[in-house]
Amino acid sequence: MTNVALTYAKAHFSELADRASLGEEIVVTRHEVPLVKLISARQPSRVELQELFAEMDSIRKGTRLGSDLTIDKLRAKGRR
Numbered sequence: 001m002t003n004v005a006l007t008y009a010k011a012h013f014s015e016l017a018d019r020a021s022l023g024e025e026i027v028v029t030r031h032e033v034p035l036v037k038l039i040s041a042r043q044p045s046r047v048e049l050q051e052l053f054a055e056m057d058s059i060r061k062g063t064r065l066g067s068d069l070t071i072d073k074l075r076a077k078g079r080r
Helices: 006-011 013-021 046-061 071-078
Strands: 002-005 025-032 033-038
Touching: 002 006, 006 013, 006 025, 013 033, 013 071
Parallel strands: 002 025
Antiparallel strands: 025 033
């Protein structure tokens, strides 16, 4: 997510709209206080979602907790 000042957004709206249409979330701020968020109005297609989920699966398969960590230990720690 990208934050931009309102004055910048006014001067570069077309560029920001193009970036938002490609999926980037842009927050417009005034004095560092969030005012609005620019996001794409287009819904992702079924193929785009399948590609995203496939990418998430490949990332998940390559991630390991470490030799001393288990899901049970993490769950127990979160319940404290």
